[in-house]
Amino acid sequence: MKSFSIEQTKYKMLKRQAIPFKTKYEVFSRDKFRCQKCGHQGKSEELEVHPIKMKVNGGEDEEINLITLCSICHYYAPDDEKEFEIYLSEKIEGNILDTFRKSQKSISKRTKKGMDKRAQAGNVVTRAPYGYKLENKKLIPIEKSYLVQEIFQDFLNNKISLTQLSKKYGFSVNGLKKILTNQTYLGKIKFSGQIHQGNHQPLLSSTLFNHVQNKLEKLGIKFIS
Numbered sequence: 001m002k003s004f005s006i007e008q009t010k011y012k013m014l015k016r017q018a019i020p021f022k023t024k025y026e027v028f029s030r031d032k033f034r035c036q037k038c039g040h041q042g043k044s045e046e047l048e049v050h051p052i053k054m055k056v057n058g059g060e061d062e063e064i065n066l067i068t069l070c071s072i073c074h075y076y077a078p079d080d081e082k083e084f085e086i087y088l089s090e091k092i093e094g095n096i097l098d099t100f101r102k103s104q105k106s107i108s109k110r111t112k113k114g115m116d117k118r119a120q121a122g123n124v125v126t127r128a129p130y131g132y133k134l135e136n137k138k139l140i141p142i143e144k145s146y147l148v149q150e151i152f153q154d155f156l157n158n159k160i161s162l163t164q165l166s167k168k169y170g171f172s173v174n175g176l177k178k179i180l181t182n183q184t185y186l187g188k189i190k191f192s193g194q195i196h197q198g199n200h201q202p203l204l205s206s207t208l209f210n211h212v213q214n215k216l217e218k219l220g221i222k223f224i225s
């Protein structure tokens with residue numbers, strides 16, 4: 001029997017939620033920003049992309065397996081594929097749910113406020129980036145954290161493509177790009193598009209980080225935020 005630590009479970013949960021923005025947008029557009037159960041039409045922050053077949057059952061994060069639901073219909077959706085089919089076919093009037101929508105909005109606002117506060121206090125809001133681990137909600141450098149600086153220097157000083165570099169260190173190209181542009185390594189925390197001073201130990205000097213940003217820009221490599 002495999003047992004999972006809390007960190008692993010948390011990681012899995014985050015991973016499950018991480019559907020790329022582009023895919024999300026494509027699903028919303030296809031469904032005309034309408035919940036496919038109650039017909040509620042809303043802004044993207046009121047909507048969720050919902051998997052028809054759950055990931056744990058082998059469902060993919062692909063358009064064909066994803067459907068637009070409002071946050072309420074998403075919340076109550078059954079996990080089982082067959083049950084979900086029935087759930088989806090039982091249409092309800094979107095305006096019946098409007099009172100719930102209002103109270104839910106204030107709840108999510110409150111949650112976001114709490115997260116903002118945590119970021120301002122310099123604490124982590126998401127999972128640990130490469131080179132760190134989370135311990136008591138704090139970012140602690142791992143034993144091999146020196147590799148972060150090595151990767152940055154390797155990229156800066158050598159004629160090596162991102163593809164080669166990512167293979168060398170065992171990342172995907174996108175994963176590597178995220179590392180090379182991650183301001184967490186400067187001791188900072190990014191949340192809601194704002195940079196906050198973190199409480200954790202930086203792994204890089206700002207000089208090295210900035211040189212790498214310049215090189216990325218010169219190579220025309222798009223940043224992922």
Ligand SMILES: [Zn+2]
Binds near residue numbers: 036072073074094
């Ligand atoms: Zn709905």
